[in-house]
Amino acid sequence: MHYYGTLGPSACDLDTLKALFASGMSGVRLNLSHRGLNQSKAWIDILHAAKADCELLIDLNGPELRLGDLKAPIELKPGELYTFQDLPDVLYQGVEVGDQLLVDDGRLLFEVIGPGLKTRVLRAGTLQSHKSVAVVGKSFPVPTLTQADLDNIALIRTYGVTAVMLPFVRNSSDIHHLRQALAAAGAQETRILAKIENREGVLRLPEFIEEVDEVVIARGDLGQAYPLYDLIGVQKDLAVLCRQHQKPFMVVTQLLQSMIENEVPTRAEVSDIFNAVLDGASSLMVTGEMAIGKHPVEVMDYLVKTAQSALAWKQKHEAADHF
Known part of the structure; x- marks a missing residue:
C-alpha cells in the first residue's frame, strides 16, 4: 500500500x-x-532533503477546464x-443559456442566463483562481496536453519526477499523446497514472487500462459527472474492473476533508478509507x-x-475464509 500527500503551503518545510x-x-x-516545476524548485529541493529517494508525482493540467x-x-x-471573464475560449463558444456550470469540484453552481457567460449563482461560495469548471451534461474538444504540460514534461528528469498523473483521460489517444511527449523528453520510463474523472473515461477505461501503470479514481470531478448518490457505485465498478485486470488503482479526493480544519476525522471519513482498502486500492492520496x-501530519497519520x-x-x- 502506498500513501501520497500533496505539496502546498502547509506541507513544504x-x-x-x-x-x-x-x-x-x-x-x-x-x-x-x-505552479510549474520551475516555480516549485524550492519545495522540491526541500522534499528531496527530507527524503532523497521519495516518489514525486506531477499532476498535469491535461484536458481539464479551469x-x-x-x-x-x-x-x-x-x-x-x-459574468465570467476568465474561462477557456471553448466555453464561450459552446455554452448556451440554461446550461449549468459546476466550479471547484461542484462546490459552486451557476446557471447561464445570457450571452458572454452571464450567470446566476445557484450554489454560493468563494470563487478562486484555477479551480475546475464543468458544464453539466456537456463535454468539449480540448487537447490532451497544454503547452504548460509540455514545458513541465521537458523538466521531468531535471526534478526527479517518478510518475505523471493525466487528468480527465478520455480514451487511448490521450495516453498515446502523453507517451509521445514523455519519449520526446527522454522520460519514457516515467510511470503513467490515468485519472478517471468523467463519463467517457469510465466507459472507455476497458480500452486503455492495459496502457497505463495505475488508475486513479478521482472522485472530485467524478462527483460532477454523476449524481453524488451514484458516485460510490461508480467507484466500486472501477475497482472491480481494476481487480479483474490486476491493475493497481488509487482512490483520491476528500478522504479526510474535515481535517483541513479539525484535528480528528469523522467516522464517515475513516469508514471511506477502510472500505477503499477492502475494495483493493493499492494507494491512497x-x-x-x-x-x-x-x-498535515495528523492527516497522514490517520490515513x-x-x-x-x-x-x-x-x-x-x-x-x-481459507480455513
Whole structure:
C-alpha cells in the first residue's frame, strides 16, 4: 500500500515533510494547475532533503477546464449575478443559456442566463483562481496536453519526477499523446497514472487500462459527472474492473476533508478509507487536507493507520475464509 500527500503551503518545510515521511508517507503529488516545476524548485529541493529517494508525482493540467487568474477571491451569494471573464475560449463558444456550470469540484453552481457567460449563482461560495469548471451534461474538444504540460514534461528528469498523473483521460489517444511527449523528453520510463474523472473515461477505461501503470479514481470531478448518490457505485465498478485486470488503482479526493480544519476525522471519513482498502486500492492520496490544512501530519497519520487497520482486518478474514 502506498500513501501520497500533496505539496502546498502547509506541507513544504523540512520538519513537516520529515514528520510526514515518518508517519508512513510514500511520496507526494505536485499540482501543476497552480505552479510549474520551475516555480516549485524550492519545495522540491526541500522534499528531496527530507527524503532523497521519495516518489514525486506531477499532476498535469491535461484536458481539464479551469478558471484563469482572478485578482482576488470573490465571495458570491445565492441569486447574485456574475459574468465570467476568465474561462477557456471553448466555453464561450459552446455554452448556451440554461446550461449549468459546476466550479471547484461542484462546490459552486451557476446557471447561464445570457450571452458572454452571464450567470446566476445557484450554489454560493468563494470563487478562486484555477479551480475546475464543468458544464453539466456537456463535454468539449480540448487537447490532451497544454503547452504548460509540455514545458513541465521537458523538466521531468531535471526534478526527479517518478510518475505523471493525466487528468480527465478520455480514451487511448490521450495516453498515446502523453507517451509521445514523455519519449520526446527522454522520460519514457516515467510511470503513467490515468485519472478517471468523467463519463467517457469510465466507459472507455476497458480500452486503455492495459496502457497505463495505475488508475486513479478521482472522485472530485467524478462527483460532477454523476449524481453524488451514484458516485460510490461508480467507484466500486472501477475497482472491480481494476481487480479483474490486476491493475493497481488509487482512490483520491476528500478522504479526510474535515481535517483541513479539525484535528480528528469523522467516522464517515475513516469508514471511506477502510472500505477503499477492502475494495483493493493499492494507494491512497490526500490533497487539500495536507496542502492547505491545519494538521498535515495528523492527516497522514490517520490515513496510514486506518489503511493498516483495514489491511489487517482483510488479512484476518481472508485467512479465516481459507480455513
